[in-house]
Amino acid sequence: MINDEIQTCKASLYHIDEMFIISTLSFPISWSKESIKKEIMENDQAIYLVAIKDNTVIGYGGVWVILDEGHITNIAVHPEFRNTGVxxxxxxxLIEACKANSVQHMTLEVRTSNIVAISLYKSFNFIEEGIRKRYYADNGEDALIMWKHYI
Structure with a gap:
């Protein structure tokens, strides 16, 4: 479905409400609007992008750039647009933004049960390099640690 109708841009205050809705639909424990706002407006290490279709946010993703590493904080897509390439x-x-900021390595944690996300990351050559036991507070699920080196 990805075509010229969907664009990404840097997230702004204008996008917070829609990002929050997508977060609540995507994660068992959603970030608050205030947390999203702080990430976008106050965290100098953060890069957040939104995917827009018809002037509506349909997805977003974020990364913290720390020295030469990028740590993906989250990627979420509105349920109506999942499995469409968003x-x-x-x-x-996000990878291109990291390259522009001299990032050499990227990492993330993902639920071990989130096969769709794991498959996405593997398609970008992220590799499994560890487990964080009982990482997720909502159910104690383990997190798979994935890395992409020399982006």
Missing amino acids: ATLILDD
Whole structure:
């Protein structure tokens, strides 16, 4: 479905409400609007992108750039647009943003049960390098640690 109708851009205050809705639909424990706002407006290490279709946010993703590493904080897509390539577009643009900021390595944690996300990251050559036991507070699920080196 990805086509010229969907674009990514840097997230702004204008996007917070829609990002929050997508977060609540995507994660068992959502970030608050205030947390999203602080990430976008106050965290100098953060890069957040939104995917827009018809002037509506349909997905977003974020990364913290710390020295030469990028740590993906989250990627979320509105349920109506999942499995259409939106997450791929967001991840590709996050990687490009990291390259522009001299990032050499990227990492993330993902639920071990999130096969769709794991598959997405593997398609971008992220590799499994560890487990964080009982990482997720909502159910104690383990997190898979994935890395992409020399982006």
